[in-house]
Amino acid sequence: MPTVVVAPDKFKGSLTAEQVAAAVSSGLRRVVAADVVAVPVADGGDGTVAAALAAGYEPVSVRAAGPTGEPVRTTYARAGDLAVIEMADVSGLVRLPGGRQEPLTATSRGLGEVMAAAIDAGCRRLVLGIGGSASTDGGAGMLSALGARLLDAAGAPLAGGGGPLGRLAGLDLTPLRARMGEVTVTVACDVDNPLTGPRGAAAVYGPQKGASAADVAALDAHLAHVADVVTVTTGADLREEPGAGAAGGVGYAALAVLGARLRPGIDLVLDLVGFREKLVGADLVITGEGSL
Known part of the structure; x- marks a missing residue:
């Protein structure tokens, strides 16, 4: 039997x-005697957690801040000390209330809150799917939720979103480093944009998140300022690294502050779901995205 x-x-x-895999599997079984193995996959954006769950990971429900601060319920997938977290489902465009875009105030804080919850639950390896984000905040919200203190000139915490980042005067990473000391972060990232400039996070992806031309200029300047502050704090300037501009600068924050590794999304997900092992002995593979 094939x-x-x-x-x-x-x-x-x-x-x-998962629905595509079920439909195709059902159709195959109606017309041929075959051993059909369903393996839903994803590319690191929406559907990443679902692919992990279909592969047998445990679902863990978490309440976290949505992109405009309202609480949302999301799920990460867990296997042992490994957590798979999907930014789109907590801090993504699909979580904007009423679909109203907030280019200057949307935050990545919820992503950091889910990461913190996974760490507090004993996870030491985090995999982040960062596609579909709603924010252009340079990952500031994520870092704040993990313990970083982003302060203005008066020593007060900055408000969320990319708009206030131009007032960043101080960055204290001590609490974050204490929490992240034994944690490794891998990011599914399929873009090679730098943080700033004509190919940066604000210029390329800001308009998709509702940013006007004036918003794009302001956000780009604010991200450059954040990179200046982070460079002084960490001693390394990674704003030009490929992928730094992913997810409104979350890629940059992950690289420059969390020491993350960026990997192509589909390669990472195929490893998570054990795809290559399932190919052993297979006679046919059926795949597709959007269509067969």
């Missing part, structure tokens, strides 16, 4: 990856 591996990504706007 072995068929059904490994689709989502058909966005129609079916989730």
